[in-house]
Amino acid sequence: MNPGELMLGMDLSLSSPAFCVSTVKKGKIQVFHLSHLKTNDKKGFGYRLFEIYNHVINIMEEYPVSVAVKEKGFSRHIATTAKLRGVDGVAALAVYERLNIEEMPEIAPTTIKKIVTGDGKADKEMVFQGVQNFLYRPIEFTKTKSKYDESDALGVCIAYATQKRLLV
DSSP, X not given: OOTTOEEEEXXXXXXXXXXXXXXXXXXXXXXXXXXXXXXXXXXXXXXXXHHHHHHHHHHHHHSOEEEEEEEOOOOSSHHHHHHHHHHHHHHHHHHHHHHOOSSOOEEOHHHHHHHHHSOTTOOHHHHHHHHGGGBSSOOOOOSSTTHHHHHHHHHHHHHHHHHTTOOO
């Protein structure tokens, strides 16, 4: 990734995945798009995956991203892990379909937290506060607790850009 290229950061989950399209400008993160998707929990697993797939496709149709990065998903529960793999799968399919990228980089949540806050065990509020220190200009987050999902997606972008040595 080079400065000026758009990246898509994803915090993937079945119930409320979040997405951030950003770039690096003058050593800071400039955000162009920030969203979360509340999937319909009254619908089946396949329908919810379809909602996520369409959301990712729509973002990539609107913004010419060249890099897609996701937070590494995990769960202690086998059934939840299986569903997360489905979400990962539709996101990977959308990225491959639009960008021809076969493998997306993954960043562990503890790595993201360490980069954003200095503490690999930081809570959601600390990450939400921490991402704001990396911004080129202030942005508006949703007023609901989904702001934490959005700040996690932004944290993915920050961690990736930091790993690529693009941030000041």
